[in-house]
Amino acid sequence: MSIIEVDGVTKTYRQYKRFPGLLGSVRSLFTRQYVEETAVRDISFSIGEGEAVGYLGPNGAGKSTMIKMMTGILVPTSGSLRVLGNIPHEKRKQNSREMGVVFGQRSQLWWDLPVMDSFDLHKYVYRLPESQFRSNLDFCTELLSMSSFMQKPVRQLSLGQRMRVEIAMSLLHEPRILFLDEPTIGLDVIAKDQIRQFLRTVNEEKKVSIILTTHDMKDIEAICSRMIVVNKGNLVYDGSVSHLRNQLGNEQRVTIDFRFDPGTIETPGLTLIQDNGVRKTFLFERSHTTVFECVSRLAAQYPVEDASIETEDIDSVIRKLYQQLDQKERERREIG
Ligand SMILES: Nc1ncnc2c1ncn2[C@@H]1O[C@H](COP(=O)(O)OP(=O)(O)OP(=O)(O)O)[C@@H](O)[C@H]1O
Numbered sequence: 001m002s003i004i005e006v007d008g009v010t011k012t013y014r015q016y017k018r019f020p021g022l023l024g025s026v027r028s029l030f031t032r033q034y035v036e037e038t039a040v041r042d043i044s045f046s047i048g049e050g051e052a053v054g055y056l057g058p059n060g061a062g063k064s065t066m067i068k069m070m071t072g073i074l075v076p077t078s079g080s081l082r083v084l085g086n087i088p089h090e091k092r093k094q095n096s097r098e099m100g101v102v103f104g105q106r107s108q109l110w111w112d113l114p115v116m117d118s119f120d121l122h123k124y125v126y127r128l129p130e131s132q133f134r135s136n137l138d139f140c141t142e143l144l145s146m147s148s149f150m151q152k153p154v155r156q157l158s159l160g161q162r163m164r165v166e167i168a169m170s171l172l173h174e175p176r177i178l179f180l181d182e183p184t185i186g187l188d189v190i191a192k193d194q195i196r197q198f199l200r201t202v203n204e205e206k207k208v209s210i211i212l213t214t215h216d217m218k219d220i221e222a223i224c225s226r227m228i229v230v231n232k233g234n235l236v237y238d239g240s241v242s243h244l245r246n247q248l249g250n251e252q253r254v255t256i257d258f259r260f261d262p263g264t265i266e267t268p269g270l271t272l273i274q275d276n277g278v279r280k281t282f283l284f285e286r287s288h289t290t291v292f293e294c295v296s297r298l299a300a301q302y303p304v305e306d307a308s309i310e311t312e313d314i315d316s317v318i319r320k321l322y323q324q325l326d327q328k329e330r331e332r333r334e335i336g
Contacts, residue, residue: 003177003209004047004070009079011040011065039065041233042079049176052203052210054220054241057230058322063213066230067181070211071101084176097126100170100208104182107162108169109154115165116150119172126173133172140168143198160191167195171202178202180212184219196222217314229318231325241314248320252284252291253310259303267301269294284309 017033018024039062047053057063068074069081072088072095081088084098101108109118123133141147144164149157157165163183170178183199184192200223202208210223220227220241227244229237237244254270261277269289270282284291295307 001049002046003049003084004045004211005080005082006046006066006070007044007080009040009043009066009069009076009081010038011062011069011074012077013037013039038233040069040076040230043230043233043235044079045228045235045238047209047211050203050207050209051226052199052224053212054224054227055211055213055230056215056217056220056227056318060232061230062233063230064181067179067211067213071099071179072096097173098176100173100175100178102163102166102170102178102180102183104163104180104185107154107166109162109165111155112153114151114153115146115157118154118165119169122169122172128173132174136172136174137168140171140198143201144168144194160187163187163191163195164198167198171206171208174206175208177209177211180210180214182214183212184214184216192216192218193222199223217318221314229321231322232329236325237321244321245312245314245317248317248324251312254282254284254291254295255308255310256280256282256295256298256304257306259305262302265298265302267294267298270298 014034014036016028017035018028041062043066055063055066065074069076070083070088072083072090072092075089084095086095088095109115110121113121119133119137122128123130128136141150144167146161146164146168149161154162154165167180167183178199180199184195187195196219199210199212203210203223212219212223214220225240227237227239227241228235229244253273256279258278258280265272265280267282270284272280273283274281284294291309295304295309298304299307
């Protein structure tokens with residue numbers, strides 16, 4: 001069942017032109033000239049219940065704008081958008097009971113209150129029964145290791161602690177969808193890992209659908225099986241992480257340790273890129289044979305002791321995708 005249906009959605013921002021200087025400000029008031037910017041252009045996709053989807057794109061691609069439309073904060077300029085069967089900006093209050101929202105750069109917490117008081121306030125606002133509130137809070141407190149700072153005022157928390165509180169808060173009322181905008185921004189590796197693991201558990205065990213924007217590809221790899229990539233307002237990829245990797249990341253590095261230096265090696269499919277005598281590194285381009293076949297052929301001929309295969313990491317796959325998009329854009333402009 002799909003819980004989000006986006007059909008031909010466009011969002012254009014209209015900004016009134018400002019003229020420089022004091023006289024210019026007066027002129028701006030009387031001549032209302034404006035410029036339009038299309039942040040989201042004719043985008044369509046649907047998301048099923050229980051999915052975890054990464055929404056990616058370079059800066060200014062229109063990710064936050066789309067999240068804001070899905071959560072009902074912004075109204076699309078055209079196209080149709082339904083979340084949980086409702087038009088988000090019309091049923092904002094009703095939908096908010098079924099949604100959790102975390103904006104990495106903005107807080108929903110009370111700065112001067114102890115963490116626990118913010119949770120209590122949330123319980124009151126959402127009128128949560130004590131038993132539901134307790135069991136959800138216990139689940140989050142344990143998995144996000146929050147017990148040591150529950151009585152601290154929010155302003156004294158580290159960024160990683162605050163982010164854990166924000167995420168816990170967004171889940172207390174048992175939403176069906178969790179929207180996260182850059183949830184791991186600025187965090188250290190350990191804090192990132194803990195949040196990723198937690199979100200995966202929430203998706204797998206509690207079946208909460210997750211829609212997440214991030215610039216950190218490791219977030220996507222750890223949490224999402226599907227990703228939607230946007231660029232300059234357009235949707236450029238919608239599919240699995242592994243499919244994109246197969247499309248673009250077709251290189252694998254193979255490092256082989258030999259019992260003794262076998263000298264020059266000729267094996268079809270493998271190109272030598274580093275030679276340290278007994279340890280040689282090759283580049284394997286995916287083709288009709290598999291890397292395992294290549295390595296076994298090599299092992300039959302040479303004194304192979306050990307082999308390790310490294311797949312291209314997802315960051316470099318995405319970098320390639322962005323480079324391709326830039327290249328296409330340049331070609332389009334040259335033709336035009
Ligand atoms: N309130 C606004 N008024 C005018 N233009 C806006 C407004 N908000 C966003 N934009 C423009 O719309 C485009 C898309 O912005 P958006 O914030 O959705 O991108 P993003 O993909 O979330 O970027 P980032 O990764 O930098 O957060 C940008 O060019 C931005 O300048």
